[in-house]
Amino acid sequence: MAQKIVIDPVTRIEGHLRIEARIEDGRVAEAWASGTMFRGLEIILKGRDPREAWLMAQRI
Amino acid sequence: MERSMTLAEELAVRGISRREFLKFCTIMAGVLALPVDRAEKIARALESVRRPPVVWMHFQECTGCTESLLRANRPSVAELVLDILSLNYLETIMAPAGHAAEKSLHDTIKEGGYITIVEGSIPTADDGIYCCIAGRTALDILKEVAANTAAIITVGACAFYGGWPSTPPNPTGAKGVKDIISGVPIVNLSGCPPNADNITATVVHYLTFKELPALDDLGRPLFAHGRRIHDNCERRGHFDAGEFVEAWGDEGHRKGWCLYKMGCKGPVAFMNCPSIRWNEGTSWPVGAGHGCIACGAPNFWEMPAYEPVPIHVLTPPTTYPEVEPVKEMSPITAGVIGAAVGVAAGVAGAVAVSQIAKKEE
Ligand code: SF4
Numbered sequence: 001m002a003q004k005i006v007i008d009p010v011t012r013i014e015g016h017l018r019i020e021a022r023i024e025d026g027r028v029a030e031a032w033a034s035g036t037m038f039r040g041l042e043i044i045l046k047g048r049d050p051r052e053a054w055l056m057a058q059r060i
Numbered sequence: 061m062e063r064s065m066t067l068a069e070e071l072a073v074r075g076i077s078r079r080e081f082l083k084f085c086t087i088m089a090g091v092l093a094l095p096v097d098r099a100e101k102i103a104r105a106l107e108s109v110r111r112p113p114v115v116w117m118h119f120q121e122c123t124g125c126t127e128s129l130l131r132a133n134r135p136s137v138a139e140l141v142l143d144i145l146s147l148n149y150l151e152t153i154m155a156p157a158g159h160a161a162e163k164s165l166h167d168t169i170k171e172g173g174y175i176t177i178v179e180g181s182i183p184t185a186d187d188g189i190y191c192c193i194a195g196r197t198a199l200d201i202l203k204e205v206a207a208n209t210a211a212i213i214t215v216g217a218c219a220f221y222g223g224w225p226s227t228p229p230n231p232t233g234a235k236g237v238k239d240i241i242s243g244v245p246i247v248n249l250s251g252c253p254p255n256a257d258n259i260t261a262t263v264v265h266y267l268t269f270k271e272l273p274a275l276d277d278l279g280r281p282l283f284a285h286g287r288r289i290h291d292n293c294e295r296r297g298h299f300d301a302g303e304f305v306e307a308w309g310d311e312g313h314r315k316g317w318c319l320y321k322m323g324c325k326g327p328v329a330f331m332n333c334p335s336i337r338w339n340e341g342t343s344w345p346v347g348a349g350h351g352c353i354a355c356g357a358p359n360f361w362e363m364p365a366y367e368p369v370p371i372h373v374l375t376p377p378t379t380y381p382e383v384e385p386v387k388e389m390s391p392i393t394a395g396v397i398g399a400a401v402g403v404a405a406g407v408a409g410a411v412a413v414s415q416i417a418k419k420e421e
Contacts, residue, residue, distance in 0.1 A: 007158040008194045011151045014123040016193060037191040038183075039120050040231030044224065052365045055353065056224050059122045059252065 002029070008036070068107035081106075091261040091336055092273065093283045105268040111146040112267065113174040115165060117205060118151050119198040120191050120225050120234055121180025125216040126152045128253035145263065148174070162194050169208050175266070176209040178202070178237050181218040181225045185233030202240060211245040211272060212237060213262060217252040220280075221358045224252075228362075238279060247272045248279040250331075252355035257336050258284045276330075278358060283332070289352050290326035292334040295319065313349060323366040324351030331356045 008018035016037040022030040041060060045053055071081055085106065086099040116126070130153075147154075148168045154161060168174050180198075183190035188197035206212060214237045217223035225234035238246055249259055262281055265273045273281040290296065298304070299318040306312060306321060320327070329352050333344045346352050354360040354369075363369060 009151050009157065009161055011154050011157040011161055014152065016118070016191065018192075036193065037120055038232060039181075039190070039225040039234065041224075043229065043231045044227050049364055049366065055365055056227075056361070059124060059224055 066107060067109055067111065070111075085264075087257075088261050088264045091257045091283065091332075092265055093286075102264060102268045106264065109267045112210075113168050113171070114145045114147050114177060115168050115174055115205060115209075116147060116150040116177040116179065117198075117202065118193075119178065119180035119182050119202070119219070120223075120232070121216065121218055123152060123179075125179045125253040126150070129215075129256050129259055145175075158194075165205075169205060172208040173210050174208075175263070176205050176212045178212060178214045178219040179216055181222045181234035181236060182240055183225070183232035183234050184240075185231070190232035190234075199240070202237065206237075206241045206244050209244060211247070211266065212241065213259075214238070214246065214248045215254050215259060217250060217355060217360070220248040220250045224361050245272055246279055247275060247281060250278075250280050250285065250356040250358075252353075252360075254356075255284070255333065255336060255338060258332070280356070285330045285332075285356060287330060287332065288327070289329040289331055289334055289346070292332075293326050293346055294334065295346060316349075319346060319349075319351040320371075321368055322351050323364070323368060325354035325357075325360070325363060325369050326352045327371045328363075328369050329354035329357055 003023040005021045005023060006018070007020075010017040010019060016035060018034045018036050020032045020034075021028045041056065045056060048056075082099065082103055085103040086096060088102055089096055089099040092098075118126075149161070149165045151161065154164070156164060180191075182188070182198045182202055184199060188199035191198040193201060214220050218225060218234070219237050221236040222230070222234045222239070223236075225232060226236075236248075238248065247262060249262060251258070258281070261283065262273060265271075265281075273283055276282055276285055278285075290299070293299075295316060295318045298312075298316070299320055303315075303317040304312060304321045305317050305319050308322070318324070324346065326346060333352070334346070337344045337347070351365075353365050354363060357363075
């Protein structure tokens with residue numbers, strides 16, 4: 001019988017992660033991992049002084 | 061958990077000596093800019109206090125603030141987590157995950173009276189979908205947690221005003237806690253990240269005096285944000301002498317001269333980094349040779365990091381900052397000081413003072 005397991009939040013990591021798995025006969029048949037947080041650093045960095053890129057990117 | 065034990069009992073169980081404990085209390089009095097004899101009051105209050113429950117919310121963040129706290133050397137993280145705070149929910153270090161983790165949060169909310177620490181901004185664009193935990197938006201979760209909390213401590217620039225995620229064009233509509241929540245005491249431990257000693261000292265102040273520390277008009281604790289970096293910087297002598305670093309690695313840089321021309325924001329930044337320092341009190345960014353980026357100021361990402369900041373005081377001050385920081389200067393006081401300086405130092409002094417007054421208005 002198919003069953004679905006969801007682990008959200010995944011703890012002891014940096015960031016936000018959700019794991020979903022579809023179980024069939026006691027085994028994982030399909031699994032999905034999603035990062036559930038987005039800030040858009042790539043969009044923000046566009047057009048800025050390149051010397052500042054490391055300052056902001058180290059804060060991902 | 062043994063939540064019925066007082067801190068004194070727990071310290072005894074863990075074999076932490078009274079001497080060590082008193083040393084910690086004295087350091088906390090120092091960070092809080094309190095007279096040393098208050099250390100005793102802190103010690104007495106902490107000994108009888110029961111660990112307050114704390115929930116630590118992660119929203120749009122980089123975990124840098126958590127890292128900053130985990131690097132706390134006084135008390136060590138183990139002491140802080142186990143003895144002073146009862147961290148019921150902190151995703152980065154808690155053992156349970158998924159439903160079990162959420163249960164800890166919901167149980168704490170139901171009981172009420174907890175302290176909430178928020179790290180990270182809250183996205184508000186597109187119904188808040190840019191940060192979801194356990195299928196709910198950060199916006200929803202924050203409102204629920206705030207409804208039953210005793211106080212909120214925001215850690216870091218992101219939870220304070222939105223931080224870098226809120227930098228134009230702010231793709232996710234990121235905001236700080238104070239822009240969303242009202243009616244709850246909020247203290248903003250600004251800084252990107254904030255110093256662990258300031259986080260600890262704020263909690264100690266709350267436990268000792270049963271209230272949050274005195275705040276400035278941005279809701280930041282005055283003990284941490286009352287003084288200008290530039291006025292307490294070890295390179296200040298070089299600034300006054302006109303000795304500036306002109307390029308990375310040049311002779312002036314090697315000699316430890318002033319970093320103003322390399323973009324140092326010390327003249328407009330109000331933080332206690334020069335006195336409490338980082339990495340077990342050993343160094344701080346300016347000490348290590350890079351200009352201050354004013355990470356405790358709102359919207360600091362909009363100040364070009366490597367361009368000199370416009371400065372209003374071109375000559376050394378005629379007086380030095382007071383021990384208790386003056387929060388606001390009335391136009392009349394500014395006028396009187398302006399006149400006095402004008403007489404003493406010529407018209408230029410008066411112009412400089414009126415510019416400061418204008419900026420602070
Ligand atoms: S400009 Fe920066 S490096 Fe220079 S004295 Fe001021 S705070 Fe220190």
